Amino acid sequence: MPSTIGTPATVAELIKRADQVLRPSDSSRLDSELLLAHALGCDRLAVYRDGNCDVAPDQRLQFEGLVRARASGQPVAQLLGTAEFWSLSFHIDANVLIPRPETELLVATVLDRIPRSHPSMIADLGTGSGAIAVVIALERRNATIIASDLSTAALAVARRNCDIHCVTQVYLLRANWMDAFGEAKFDIIVSNPPYVCAGDPLLSSSAIRFEPSLALVGGDDGLDALRELVAQATVHLKPGGCLLVEHGYNQGAIVRRLFYKQGLQRVTTAPDLAGLERVTFGEMVRAAERFR
Numbered sequence: 489m490p491s492t493i494g495t496p497a498t499v500a501e502l503i504k505r506a507d508q509v510l511r512p513s514d515s516s517r518l519d520s521e522l523l524l525a526h527a528l529g530c531d532r533l534a535v536y537r538d539g540n541c542d543v544a545p546d547q548r549l550q551f552e553g554l555v556r557a558r559a560s561g562q563p564v565a566q567l568l569g570t571a572e573f574w575s576l577s578f579h580i581d582a583n584v585l586i587p588r589p590e591t592e593l594l595v596a597t598v599l600d601r602i603p604r605s606h607p608s609m610i611a612d613l614g615t616g617s618g619a620i621a622v623v624i625a626l627e628r629r630n631a632t633i634i635a636s637d638l639s640t641a642a643l644a645v646a647r648r649n650c651d652i653h654c655v656t657q658v659y660l661l662r663a664n665w666m667d668a669f670g671e672a673k674f675d676i677i678v679s680n681p682p683y684v685c686a687g688d689p690l691l692s693s694s695a696i697r698f699e700p701s702l703a704l705v706g707g708d709d710g711l712d713a714l715r716e717l718v719a720q721a722t723v724h725l726k727p728g729g730c731l732l733v734e735h736g737y738n739q740g741a742i743v744r745r746l747f748y749k750q751g752l753q754r755v756t757t758a759p760d761l762a763g764l765e766r767v768t769f770g771e772m773v774r775a776a777e778r779f780r
């Protein structure tokens with residue numbers, strides 16, 4: 489965006505110019521408003537209300553930097569440092585995946601299986617920003633959640649989100665999937681693992697190139713993490729316990745096979761709002777069923 493420094497510019501003028509710079513994007517107007525509100529330290533409503541106010545040079549400089557970064561493809565959520573998930577605001581940075589709307593289906597499917605009335609032990613593997621663990625903790629006060637990640641930087645973000653949402657029953661653990669879980673057994677194990685194929689052109693061409701590859705890439709066929717964590721999780725499920733994973737829209741059949749291969753039963757895949765296979769879950773066989 490050409491610098492406006494040197495000439496006075498109002499809120500409305502700056503938004504108009506940024507909108508033009510970002511125009512190839514469908515959300516250019518919305519992004520411009522959000523970025524200016526961020527630079528001004530106000531909410532989006534104030535940007536509408538104060539359209540005729542002049543913007544101070546230091547705030548314009550900050551805004552112009554944000555617009556340039558957005559024009560280069562950086563996601564708005566990273567520039568704002570926050571993302572919405574489950575109608576809550578989460579702190580995020582470049583070390584974590586920006587929580588996606590699809591993952592709300594995973595959370596809804598998990599919540600259906602956690603009783604409100606009595607305690608349960610939950611593991612959230614690859615917690616990233618902690619979004620899944622925090623929502624479960626807020627929605628099910630009786631649940632204890634161990635949320636793990638390989639990335640120490642991601643765990644720091646998850647810690648901050650637990651503090652922001654005053655959640656005290658989430659325990660953070662650095663682990664390579666479940667290698668640091670000892671003998672622990674869980675009622676529910678949930679994960680949104682990396683499941684993009686290494687060669688997927690999306691990784692270099694779209695906004696996701698700004699997100700950590702550790703959070704995205706699941707090896708050549710996208711299934712490395714799923715294979716590893718499904719195998720490990722079955723060792724840590726209580727009899728009757730449930731494993732739930734998010735996966736790519738075209739990975740449902742192979743993930744169901746992975747579940748069956750590891751001895752899980754009643755394996756089901758739930759579609760997302762677009763009708764695409766997105767979340768697979770299955771149960772660990774109970775002792776009584778094993779000998780039938």
Ligand SMILES: C[S@@+](CC[C@H](N)C(=O)[O-])C[C@H]1O[C@@H](n2cnc3c(N)ncnc32)[C@H](O)[C@@H]1O
Pocket residue numbers: 584585586587588591613614615616617618619620636637638639642663664665680681682683702703704713
């Ligand atoms: C797709 S992101 C999901 C983040 C978050 N749970 C969400 O749904 O928004 C996958 C997460 O798995 C973590 N991860 C990748 N490899 C891992 C491993 N071997 N062990 C544990 N976590 C891993 C990444 O650091 C990342 O935070």
